Structure formats: structure tokens, C-alpha cells
Amino acid sequence: MLTLEKVTAGYHRLQILHEISIEVNEGEIVSIVGANGAGKTTTLNTIAGLVKPTSGSITFAGKPAGGRRPSDLVQEGLVLVPEGRALFGNLSVEENLQMGGWSRDRADLTGSMDDVFELFPILRERRAQVAETFSGGQQQMLAIGRALMAKPKLLMLDEPSTGLSPKLTWAVLDAIKRIRDTGVAVLLVEQNASQALAMADRAYVLESGSVVLEGPGPQLAQDDRVRAAYLGM
Ligand code: ATP
Numbered sequence: 001m002l003t004l005e006k007v008t009a010g011y012h013r014l015q016i017l018h019e020i021s022i023e024v025n026e027g028e029i030v031s032i033v034g035a036n037g038a039g040k041t042t043t044l045n046t047i048a049g050l051v052k053p054t055s056g057s058i059t060f061a062g063k064p065a066g067g068r069r070p071s072d073l074v075q076e077g078l079v080l081v082p083e084g085r086a087l088f089g090n091l092s093v094e095e096n097l098q099m100g101g102w103s104r105d106r107a108d109l110t111g112s113m114d115d116v117f118e119l120f121p122i123l124r125e126r127r128a129q130v131a132e133t134f135s136g137g138q139q140q141m142l143a144i145g146r147a148l149m150a151k152p153k154l155l156m157l158d159e160p161s162t163g164l165s166p167k168l169t170w171a172v173l174d175a176i177k178r179i180r181d182t183g184v185a186v187l188l189v190e191q192n193a194s195q196a197l198a199m200a201d202r203a204y205v206l207e208s209g210s211v212v213l214e215g216p217g218p219q220l221a222q223d224d225r226v227r228a229a230y231l232g233m
Helices: 040-047 070-075 093-100 106-119 121-125 136-148 166-181 193-198 217-221 224-230
Strands: 002-011 014-024 029-033 053-060 078-081 154-158 185-190 202-207 210-215
Touching (some): 014 029, 014 040, 014 053, 014 185, 014 202, 014 210, 029 166, 029 193, 040 053, 040 078, 078 136, 106 121, 106 136, 106 166, 121 136, 136 154, 136 166, 185 193, 193 224, 210 217
Parallel strands (some): 029 185, 029 202, 154 185
Antiparallel strands (some): 002 014, 002 053, 202 210
């Protein structure tokens, strides 16, 4: 569904990603783990069209995706939940969700909103409340819900557990598994490496902008180098 082949990207003359190759297949959760500054956010932003690749190729759903407009990629089903969530703080839950469905016919949005409320019942209870009054966990649920309103084929999540308690982290990661079970592929970036690896069908370890290890998530979690560098063992 998504293939990156030897993608290089960065900011101005500063090269951050060095020929990275990553693949996400239908029905998979794929995790990218790595230290602060390894280039995880830059990878997602490059896939989403926010950073232009300088070489290599990106293919999504059979079509070239590298360097395309972010809004066109959203319409084709490539949707990012950014780091920091970027909610409309003074808008209600319902209004935030409607904004997420901007690329679709209004008539199709009611069913999608019901699906989001089924996944996160707290959002239904608080549908009229403005987003800025929410806890971090509820805001993350809303950010994921808003992305689902665009009907993604591939959902990319940048550090969804940042700032959340262990209980809420578990709730958010569990929701991500349920989203995958509805047929949406997931590309997950996490510093919380142990959970991100445990739940990943496949995973990549990024170091200084290069992929240094890849394999089934639970298998990588057993790798001595990964255990020492990312799992504190
Ligand atoms: P973190 O977990 O801290 O977000 P990360 O693995 O997501 O880390 P990136 O945010 O992709 O890493 O950053 C990779 C490198 O790119 C870092 O050295 C960072 O300082 C640099 N960088 C990120 N954004 C920009 C920017 N807009 N302009 C210049 N350099 C940037």
C-alpha cells in the first residue's frame, strides 16, 4: 500500500533522512521507533507531503506520492495525526470532527461520526464541549477521530502517547489496534518503544536518519541492540 524506496529528505541544505526504505502493507500496523531527533517526524511529514523528498520514490496505493500536495494525499486516503494533535481548541468535538471530513460529501459524514463515537464513547458524551477543555488523552482521541473522518486507507500517527498516563496510553494504543481491525493500515511513530514494538506486525528502527533494523515487532523487541538502546534492558 505504501512503499518508500531510498528516500532522502531534509530541511534546506540539511539532509535528515538518508535513503530510507519502508513498506506498509494492507491490514498492518507498522511502527517506527528511534531516539529523539532520529528523523521519525520527518519521515511521516515527508510521506504526508509536508516535506519534499530530494531523492528516492514514494508510492501510495499504486501511484507516485512523493512531493504531492498534502491535501491531495488526504483525499486519496493518506492521513496524518500530527505530533501535538493540532486540534481547533475553540471548536467543539463535533465541529472538529466535521473539519476532519472536509474532503468528503457532507451526507457521508454522519455514519463516520457514529463510528468515531463507537470507538471513543467519551467523545459522544462530550460532543458539544470545546476541545481545549479536554485532558491530553481525550484530545488525542479527538485528533484520531478527526483523522478517521477523512476515511483513511493509511493512518499515520506521530507519538500518540506523548504526555498520557499509562492507562490512557493503553486505551489509545488499544483503539489503534481496533482501527487496524477495521481494515485501515497504520504507520505508528513512538518513543514508547516497548508497546509500539509489541503491537507492530512489522517495525523499523531509525537512527540518525537511517533504517538500521527491521523485522516483526515482537522479534525486534527481543533484539539485544534494541533492548539496550530503546527498552532500557
Ligand atoms: P522527536 O521524537 O524529538 O520528534 P524525531 O525522531 O521525530 O524526534 P525529527 O523531528 O524528524 O526527529 O527531527 C530530525 C532532525 O531534524 C533533528 O535534528 C531536528 O532538529 C531536525 N529538524 C526537525 N524539524 C526541522 C526544521 N523544520 N528545520 C530544520 N531542522 C529540523
